[in-house]
Amino acid sequence: MGGAGAAIILAGGWVFTVVTCLVVYQASQEFYGFVTSKGISAGMMPPPPLVSALTSAMCIGITVWTYLSNGSITAALAVASFAVLSLQLLAVEKPRFSQMTSSVFGLFYCGYLPSFWVKLRVLAVPALNSTAVHKWPVALGGLTHWTVGLLATFMSVACVVAADTGAYAFGKTLGRTQLTSISPKKTVEGAFGGLLCSTAVALGFWRVLAWPAHPALAASLGVLVFLASLFGDLIESVMKRDAGLKDASDFIPGHGGLLDRFDSYIFTGAIVYFVLKFVTPLFGL
Incomplete structure (x- = not known):
């Protein structure tokens, strides 16, 4: 695994970005496993599956956009947050604040933060x-x-x-x-x-x-x-x-x-x- 990781880092470009996207996708799935678990969902309403799926897609989109834009992701996070929160308003009859915060944190934790690895790798100095x-x-x-x-x-x-x-x-x-x-x-x-x-x-x-x-x-x-x-x-x-x-x-x-x-x-x-x-x-x- 170490050798494969070193080869991916050395390759950079689309190879590094695609692998980061795979990590981001699995991380988002596991994050929503936390959110929908009995221990957490007992105290708050989890986002509906449609919102969770869109959040995972947006996490991948932020990572891809980071590479395509050579590191510009701040606006991408804002747009992704708007899309996820807007869908929540449409998909849930009475959305809860806990649903909104968990969705936005999912974007931040599983999409925005990992994308900095792409930003770091594309530093071309x-x-x-x-x-x-x-x-x-x-x-x-x-x-x-x-x-x-x-x-x-x-x-x-x-x-x-x-x-x-x-x-x-x-x-x-x-x-x-x-x-x-x-x-x-x-x-x-x-x-x-x-x-x-x-x-x-x-x-x-x-x-x-x-x-x-x-x-x-x-x-x-x-x-x-x-x-x-x-x-x-x-x-x-x-x-x-x-x-x-x-x-x-x-x-x-x-x-x-x-x-x-x-x-x-x-x-x-x-x-x-x-x-x-x-x-x-x-x-x-």
Whole structure:
């Protein structure tokens, strides 16, 4: 799976976008599995199936539009929200506020946030500061393919994997202190291990590829990715707890649902994109 993921990131373009759309579709299905579960629907009225189907379609549409428009998605989210809320007014005789909020949150969580991975991957700024990248042979893509978007996507995914692996390894061997009651198995020691591994991988990218441009930026990205990974996991844990479910689904045998594997990535793309697009230019990096 890791090799397939690396190939998809390297390919970029439509390949990366189509795979992201598949992830978005399954994530939206699992999200509405939460919303319609007995644990949550007992306290609020879930959206009707027609609205849920349109929301899933709009989530995919936001992702595709992100690629076609080279990263412009803010207006797309507004239009999608209008369409979903308007259909709810027409499809439900007496729509409830809970139905509207769950639909819009579904668009945000399953469509808008994942689309930032596409925004991140399409960043076409050449990684000219990386002297190591200059030495890669043309057969492996040459300079024109080694963009900030490619390196940032690779690094972000690698840091998430490192954060999850480090948290598991440290928590399993050294974990004694519970981190939060939201997820009882998470420990302070495990969180420290995840932070350490994520930061180490980010610094490894800087050391090997000379990207990011400064070790402090690399370390900062490693820390941010860890935090996005941790809190993304905890946010999905809240949904599962309220829904009364152990896993989001049985989509991946032995591992649960796709959201159970990708919850750490939900916010990561947006945070890394924001830092690279808006924060680092302020410091000339």
